[in-house]
Amino acid sequence: MEKKNIDWGNLGFSYIQTDKRYVSNYKDGAWDEGTLTSDATVQISECAGVLQYAQTVFEGLKAYTTEDGHIVTFRPDLNAARLESSAKRLEIPVFPQDRFIESVEQVVRANAGYVPPFGSGATLYIRPYMFGSNAVIGVKPADEYQYRVFCTPVGPYFKGGAKPITIRVCDYDRAAPHGTGNIKAGLNYAMSLYAIMDAHRAGFDENMYLDAATRKNVEETGGANFLFVTKDGKVVTPKSNSILPSITRRSLVYVAKEYLGLEVEERVIPFEEVKDFAECGLCGTAAVISPVGKIVDHGNEICFPSGMEDMGPITRKLYETLTGIQMGKIEAPKGWIHVIE
Numbered sequence: 001m002e003k004k005n006i007d008w009g010n011l012g013f014s015y016i017q018t019d020k021r022y023v024s025n026y027k028d029g030a031w032d033e034g035t036l037t038s039d040a041t042v043q044i045s046e047c048a049g050v051l052q053y054a055q056t057v058f059e060g061l062k063a064y065t066t067e068d069g070h071i072v073t074f075r076p077d078l079n080a081a082r083l084e085s086s087a088k089r090l091e092i093p094v095f096p097q098d099r100f101i102e103s104v105e106q107v108v109r110a111n112a113g114y115v116p117p118f119g120s121g122a123t124l125y126i127r128p129y130m131f132g133s134n135a136v137i138g139v140k141p142a143d144e145y146q147y148r149v150f151c152t153p154v155g156p157y158f159k160g161g162a163k164p165i166t167i168r169v170c171d172y173d174r175a176a177p178h179g180t181g182n183i184k185a186g187l188n189y190a191m192s193l194y195a196i197m198d199a200h201r202a203g204f205d206e207n208m209y210l211d212a213a214t215r216k217n218v219e220e221t222g223g224a225n226f227l228f229v230t231k232d233g234k235v236v237t238p239k240s241n242s243i244l245p246s247i248t249r250r251s252l253v254y255v256a257k258e259y260l261g262l263e264v265e266e267r268v269i270p271f272e273e274v275k276d277f278a279e280c281g282l283c284g285t286a287a288v289i290s291p292v293g294k295i296v297d298h299g300n301e302i303c304f305p306s307g308m309e310d311m312g313p314i315t316r317k318l319y320e321t322l323t324g325i326q327m328g329k330i331e332a333p334k335g336w337i338h339v340i341e
């Protein structure tokens with residue numbers, strides 16, 4: 001398909017309407033066959049479950065062009081599985097995992113002109129989501145749902161190199177123990193908006209959330225998991241039931257062990273220990289890893305030895321290895337690269 005006339009290198013991270021999206025509706029206990037549509041709007045009851053009680057979950061993944069010219073996605077099976085567990089937690093009927101993959105493929109193929117070329121740094125961001133669509137006034141799950149997948153081209157996350165960011169320890173909580181922190185639901189983001197704007201107003205890039213029960217242990221930021229590197233080169237990442245199981249983080253842990261031969265610990269990380277780490281990064285689909293240079297805890301600064309100019313050396317190795325695998329420069333573990341065309 002002919003590429004759209006887009007200045008790929010200067011795209012930001014904002015919504016651009018593309019040609020087609022996928023829609024399937026759930027009614028009378030079953031999902032319909034689903035279809036691609038040009039209609040970028042959603043028409044639902046003013047009393048829809050999603051509007052009244054936030055019954056909605058989502059996923060985020062990207063399609064991109066590899067060096068040898070294929071359009072691929074990265075581990076979409078894990079997005080399918082995670083959407084299933086998110087849906088179950090909010091009493092939303094599961095959209096079958098094989099149909100999830102198929103719908104993503106359909107949307108990418110129908111919008112192939114929007115998939116950025118190799119080397120541009122840009123990607124096609126794909127957003128599958130589902131929501132309660134019929135009227136619900138008493139508090140209960142909806143009876144009808146819509147599953148949709150749209151995509152939008154987004155620019156390179158790091159323009160002009162990955163500059164380390166400064167984050168603060170946040171006084172607000174992100175997720176309760178045994179709550180919904182481990183699912184990808186809009187409700188987890190709604191309640192983080194005040195905290196992130198408050199952080200920005202105070203001059204910080206992001207919030208570090210601590211565990212809500214004790215406020216002693218590191219959890220995650222609003223939209224990315226933490227990876228730390230110890231001074232003796234071990235990779236350490238928080239273990240908690242209230243963080244979102246990032247596919248990027250799980251992939252980086254595998255890369256650290258199997259490709260780089262590093263020791264990896266997934267465990268509770270007391271905030272007290274953070275000052276002793278050598279490197280810190282945030283992992284998620286958008287950036288893969290964003291380096292953190294400084295963490296501020298109510299005026300006390302933790303400055304990582306990696307500094308404010310560049311990624312730490314091990315963070316960089318992890319970043320380069322995983323992006324090399326994604327782009328087809330380094331051989332991928334079986335099943336990680338899903339070729340669409």
Ligand SMILES: *Cc1c(COP(=O)(O)O)cnc(C)c1O
Nearest residue numbers: 223224225244246247248284285
């Ligand atoms: C989506 C998300 C992440 C990152 O997950 P990836 O699968 O790596 O993109 C991390 N934390 C939260 C809260 C998220 O919603």
